[in-house]
Amino acid sequence: MSVHQTEFALAVEGLTVSFDGFKAVNDLSFYVDEGEIRVIIGPNGAGKTTVLDLICGRTSATSGSIKFRGKELTRMKEHQIVRAGVGRKFQNPSIYEDLTVFENLEISFPRGRSVFGALAFKRDSAVVAKVAEIAEMIFLDGDLDKQAGLLSHGQKQWLEIGMLLIQDPELLMLDEPVAGMSVAERHKTAALLRRITKGRSVIVIEHDMKFVADIADRVTVLHQGKVLSEGSMERVQSDPKVIEVYLGQDPIKHAGDDKNDISSEETPNVRSA
Numbered sequence: 001m002s003v004h005q006t007e008f009a010l011a012v013e014g015l016t017v018s019f020d021g022f023k024a025v026n027d028l029s030f031y032v033d034e035g036e037i038r039v040i041i042g043p044n045g046a047g048k049t050t051v052l053d054l055i056c057g058r059t060s061a062t063s064g065s066i067k068f069r070g071k072e073l074t075r076m077k078e079h080q081i082v083r084a085g086v087g088r089k090f091q092n093p094s095i096y097e098d099l100t101v102f103e104n105l106e107i108s109f110p111r112g113r114s115v116f117g118a119l120a121f122k123r124d125s126a127v128v129a130k131v132a133e134i135a136e137m138i139f140l141d142g143d144l145d146k147q148a149g150l151l152s153h154g155q156k157q158w159l160e161i162g163m164l165l166i167q168d169p170e171l172l173m174l175d176e177p178v179a180g181m182s183v184a185e186r187h188k189t190a191a192l193l194r195r196i197t198k199g200r201s202v203i204v205i206e207h208d209m210k211f212v213a214d215i216a217d218r219v220t221v222l223h224q225g226k227v228l229s230e231g232s233m234e235r236v237q238s239d240p241k242v243i244e245v246y247l248g249q250d251p252i253k254h255a256g257d258d259k260n261d262i263s264s265e266e267t268p269n270v271r272s273a
């Protein structure tokens, strides 16, 4: 196949990481387009979180290449990868509980990159305007003065997404963003993700198949550190290999903290062939 890497926002090729001889990610290749929402699914231990760890520089690759907008990330340190425009949200929200929503967003604003230089007052009004814009996007514009610790679990997840968005990442990676959210919050999160892809790409790890169907442009199914199947949701859902190792196993059981989410909405629409 002739592949022109530069056309992709992200090109992962031959990526391998070995932990004491065990290849958690094994000669993995996949490509993410500009403006695309890619969802990575797969059974427990498939290597999904490790792939995000490799992209954001938390884990070093044993071999292979990760090119983001032409830059090789495998040779960069975590903070350099952030500066290159890659933002990562982990499973548990890490927000400042004692600060207000406004303050959490404000401290995430990338001051070093300010175009307003020493003109502090201009910069401050720019920060306020940006915070307002992001707060509206993450459904928290009515809660700017609220202490973040008082937000619901779902609102905390949105706040953390907002703290990443204010840095304007060109690739945003989210690990199980709707875990523990109510159905209504899941719908709002899907709308939020669809709104933020202008000028960026998003990679999401998710087990909730209803949510995946809502947001995914394309789905990559991982199994034993490799791509098992890839394509539209319809395509991977009807792939017998995927049904055998994942969808036929009831994916809900795989979701770590979905105890509260017993709802028909979350029932996967593919159960068995």
Ligand SMILES: Nc1ncnc2c1ncn2[C@@H]1O[C@H](COP(=O)(O)OP(=O)(O)OP(=O)(O)O)[C@@H](O)[C@H]1O
Pocket: 019, 024, 042, 043, 044, 045, 046, 047, 048, 049, 050, 051, 254
């Ligand atoms: N630092 C590490 N050292 C050793 N083994 C690791 C390390 N990180 C991950 N692994 C192993 O690599 C495999 C893939 O783990 P990973 O967390 O990426 O899977 P996952 O697809 O995200 O699974 P889950 O759905 O359970 O989150 C697992 O067998 C895990 O135990």
